[in-house]
Amino acid sequence: MGEWSDVCVLVPTYNEAAAIGDVVDGFREQGFEHVLVMDGGSSDRTREIAREHGAEVRQQTGSGKGQAVREAIALIKQPYVLLVDGDATYRPEDAPAILDPLLDGDAEHVIGNRFADMEPGAMSRLNRVGNRLINSAFRFVHGRDFADILSGYRAFTTESVRRFALTADGFGIETEMAVECVKHGVPTEVVPITYQSRPDAADTNLNPFRDGAVILLTLYRMAKTNNPLFYFGSIGSLSVLAGIVLGAYVAVEWFTRNISHEVIAILATLAIIFGVQLLIFGVLSDMIVTLHREQLHFIERVASEGRHTAIEGDDAGDGNAGQNGTSERS
Template sequence: MQHAALIIPALNEAPVIGETLDGIPAGLFRQVIVADNGSDDGTAEIARQRGAIVVREPRRGYGAACLRALKEVSPDCGAVVFMQADASESADEAALLLAPIRDGRADLVLGSRVLGSAEPGSLLPHQRFGNWLATRLIRLLYGHVYTDLGPFRAIRIDALGRLGMSEPDYGWTVEMQVRALQKGLRIIEIPVRYGLRKAGENKVSGRLGASVKAGWKILWTVVRLAVRG
């Protein structure tokens, strides 16, 4: 497999983006791309100082940031890893996500916080319920058992191109998982660690209203994709 790229969407993550980037194993990625989603706290400057490629996407949304970052991935890239900026995920586990792709066993590898170990308090009750509800809906509609919709994942770049990703916000992760089923991708889930964010506030789970809005968006995305096929 050709080289891998790492994409990290970020919005006002100045207190933690440096730690996140410092935790990336040397030599694992040829490109580390931080998609600045409109930060005003110096996130982009810190990322540049750490050697990351920084792109700016003013349109707010996790998916919008990911789509913008993908435009910077070099043509010879074989796989992409998506990781959060808040140091809640362990960058050293990115190699575990890439291994099944490099071995030719998978097209999409998902890091499951449910199969792995989540630090107490890192997954709030409404997050767990929403995750459970969405994965059960996918099982009902597609007959596939997912344990998690977490964003830590790796995917072959050619497989990603087949999915036609378009969701601009928090429907991005579930869109990828549903479209992967529709396209017949080889999918593996592996256990990963998940911790409390080191600083700042989660843009979704830290606010109940935002969590409810994101939850409805995820459920609607599952249903919409099932209807449209």
């Protein structure tokens, strides 16, 4: 029981009465003492059932999974957090595999990869395609391959997540966490897990089209500070392309029909100038972000060396104190 005493199992819920009891029981049977259920105002018996099975239950002030995670992080006292959905699609038996890289000091954020072992029917074909699309977009925009950034089963150090600027209210929270890991250089590992089918009585709170669009917009929005060259460059490229198309139309009309389109020509020129300016701004922003990251890494390295020096000094002081005590006794 003691090895998991530093871990808080965080379970955001909304109308999960059909599954929450089994989820809480499963993690308590694995030896987890601290199970925190953050409820988003369920209209069923989710909160009562979670309490009956031994979980600490809090009702969040707002709504949405992202809001639940943010409020919970402010409350949690344990140094490690195991985040899991309350719909019984994740196995408590996979928890040690997710937590081991944290406890061994090899990572500060661990993502469970559902695609490594997915039960038949656990995810619809539409959701599977959407997940692949979003993971590919993340890899292209942010330059890292985390295999399954939308996984609801992950673990992280409380300290690392408190450095993140998390603003998403709903299912975009996993995307924000993945982007913030890249942005802050947080050591991140991906481990294989089993993804189970949802219990028959448990309804999903996910809307594939609405939530998928929100996640893609979150990916793009966060590129502004993590990959500004892509963010501003994409807008600038579209503007230049639009200007070229309009300019080509004006040229064709002039040479073939001797018709001038002064207003369209002005718009085309402005679009090209605006696009080029955005491209230049994107390059400059990318240089600033790169320099900022290098400074942060330097500061963190200096702080780490300072901590090691202080620890060595304390150890040396303890050793001298012990020798002095021995001499005095002699």
